[in-house]
Amino acid sequence: MNKPEISVVIPAFNASRTLSRALDSVFRQTSAASEVIVVDDGSLDDLAPLQARYSDRVKWIRQSNQGAAAARNNGVSHATGSHVAFLDADDYWESDKLEHQKAIFQENASVRLCCSLCFDEKPGEARMVSPRHIGRSPQFDQVLNLRGPDVFDTACCMMTSSIVIERLTLGNSPFHLGFEPAEDRELWIRLVSNWPVYFTKRPTTTIVLEPGSLSRTKIDRDCGNMLRVVEQYRELLGPKASRWWQARVYRRWAAEYLGSGDPRAAFRPAFNRLRLQPWSAQAWWIVGKAAIGKVRDRSNTVTTMRFSKMG
DSSP states (O other), X not given: OOOOOEEEEEEEXXXXXXHHHHHHHHHTOSSOOSEEEEEEESOSSOOHHHHHHHGGGSEEEEEOXXXXXXXXXXXXXXXXXXXXXXXXTTOEEOTTHHHHHHHHHHXXXXXXXXXXXXXXXXXXXXXXXXXXXXSSOOOOXXXXXXXXXXXXXXXXXXXXXXXXXXXXXXXXXXXXXXXXXXXXXXXXXXXXXXXXXXXXXXXXXXXXXXXXXXXXXXXXXXXXXXXXXXXXXXXXXXXXXXXXXHHHHHHHHHHHHHHTTOHHHHHHHHHHHHHHOTTOHHHHHHHHHHHHHHHHHHHHHHHXXXXXXXX
16 A cells, blocks of 8 residues: 555643643654644643644644544544544654554555554653553554454553554544543444454553542543443453453442542442452452441541531
8 A cells, every 4th residue: 555644633631731742752753744633622721832833833723622532533524644643642652653653554455553552651750561451462463353352352452642543444523422531442442343453562652641639520430431331342242251341440440449548439339340250359358448448437427527516
């Protein structure tokens, strides 16, 4: 096939602090993108200095705040390249990312989507290859035509900022709204189940893990919508893999709350995980830890109320 022309789509919301790093990594590519599109998703910070700095090298689109999925869809609708690469505003690329992935498309004409391993980077720490790919790992450096649970396992290892995909394969509205923030995983499952893909073992992208406090709304929405994705693809997964993925989501849900010091909120997802995996010693341990913490919280609350009444 001809050498791909790649449109880069970057959704940005209050990203003035990190966007220049992402853009610089695009403009340092050894094989240039054909265009760079930044979709400002109703940011409250000032992007004017960045717009002046990058001038006509970036196509800027402004929309009301609708979330990353809608912003990516908007960017794709304005893209003109044969392929689209996604990059989040707080992540960045290795300098040869596009050159490496363009070569994969040229050498494998059937491939519609290419992704890679990634580095994780925490501020102040050395980056490392992401552990997300450990365990149920995909097959690397070959054309993949996947079926059944392998589709789900591989798609859930894909990081959006590493992906390049044929634009026509995406269609007019690639990300289905309502699954946020699991909408990207839903899309990759949909595409991997229908088209040949390629997963390169060479890390091309760094995912920057910004510190932040746990938001109950965010973790509940994230895990709740991921369960919806599992349910939507229950037939693809089959009963055994479906239960495994549900248990995995509940385990993460409980762990997030226990890690934030909220055992009362952790109890329900921990119990739901135990219901799916009653033979798991870890599941019993987590339920026990959540239950003990829940009782202590209730006891502390009652004690506080008594002292308040006495005062």
